[in-house]
Amino acid sequence: MPRRMPDLSVYLVTDRLLSRGRALVDVVLAAIRGGATVVQLREKEGSARETLELGRALLERLRPLGVPLIVNDRVDLALALGADGVHVGQGDLPPEVARRLLGPDALVGLSITGAADLPTLDPAVVDYAGVGPIFPTGSKADATPALGLEELARLRRLLPVPVVAIGGITAANAPAVIAAGADGVSVVSAICSADNCEVAASALAQAVREGRARRASSPG
Numbered sequence: 102m103p104r105r106m107p108d109l110s111v112y113l114v115t116d117r118l119l120s121r122g123r124a125l126v127d128v129v130l131a132a133i134r135g136g137a138t139v140v141q142l143r144e145k146e147g148s149a150r151e152t153l154e155l156g157r158a159l160l161e162r163l164r165p166l167g168v169p170l171i172v173n174d175r176v177d178l179a180l181a182l183g184a185d186g187v188h189v190g191q192g193d194l195p196p197e198v199a200r201r202l203l204g205p206d207a208l209v210g211l212s213i214t215g216a217a218d219l220p221t222l223d224p225a226v227v228d229y230a231g232v233g234p235i236f237p238t239g240s241k242a243d244a245t246p247a248l249g250l251e252e253l254a255r256l257r258r259l260l261p262v263p264v265v266a267i268g269g270i271t272a273a274n275a276p277a278v279i280a281a282g283a284d285g286v287s288v289v290s291a292i293c294s295a296d297n298c299e300v301a302a303s304a305l306a307q308a309v310r311e312g313r314a315r316r317a318s319s320p321g
């Protein structure tokens with residue numbers, strides 16, 4: 102039986118350093134009230150113990166809301182938390198290893214930074230692709246060059262799994278990102294650094310709907 106895919110429309114990737122001093126749980130809950138559909142816990146600085154505690158606090162609030170929690174990079178923490186899945190990049194544990202450790206029900210996401218990464222994605226193993234960066238981003242120091250919308254559209258046609266686009270996405274450009282073929286938008290700063298995280302997530306959700314309407318009405 103295939104794994105149940107969550108709604109990838111507005112996929113929040115957390116960053117405490119970009120959250121302007123606000124508590125992570127408050128940022129995440131506000132984003133969900135606004136319409137975020139998936140949350141990825143991305144902690145590049147803290148200790149494993151700290152990330153585990155944050156993950157526990159998030160899971161306690163997300164479970165009743167039915168919003169999946171994905172852990173960035175750390176398969177061990179995803180397993181320890183009983184999180185819904187893990188997101189790995191090209192330099193992280195291979196998706197096959199993540200799948201073997203987490204089992205058939207977990208969500209496994211893989212980063213795709215260009216066409217050269219396509220052979221690394223086995224749809225029997227990986228549930229969705231995070232394609233990016235689409236636009237330049239200040240939220241990831243080691244980001245690869247921006248792909249742009251035409252390359253996103255090309256990669257989307259070649260990828261056998263749902264795609265969330267990531268990197269420099271805002272409510273202003275999200276309709277074009279969705280119209281180019283992405284199934285959802287993944288953001289850090291557009292939500293974490295916003296004056297009002299709920300309003301920001303709601304604007305992104307509206308932008309995704311607008312992009313889908315644009316795609317549905319475009320010829321071909």
Ligand SMILES: Cc1ncc(COP(=O)(O)OP(=O)(O)O)c(N)n1
Nearest residue numbers: 174188189190191212231265267287
């Ligand atoms: C949804 C999503 N897509 C891509 C990434 C980037 O993952 P990775 O390339 O492993 O880089 P880090 O996030 O680990 O710095 C992501 N996290 N989420």
Ligand SMILES: Cc1nc(C(=O)O)sc1CCOP(=O)(O)O
Nearest residue numbers: 233234238240268269288289290
């Ligand atoms: C975590 C991450 N991964 C990327 C990739 O291209 O794989 S870009 C990125 C940061 C995205 O932050 P923002 O929404 O603020 O631009």
Ligand SMILES: [Mg+2]
Nearest residue numbers: 174189190193
């Ligand atoms: Mg990674």
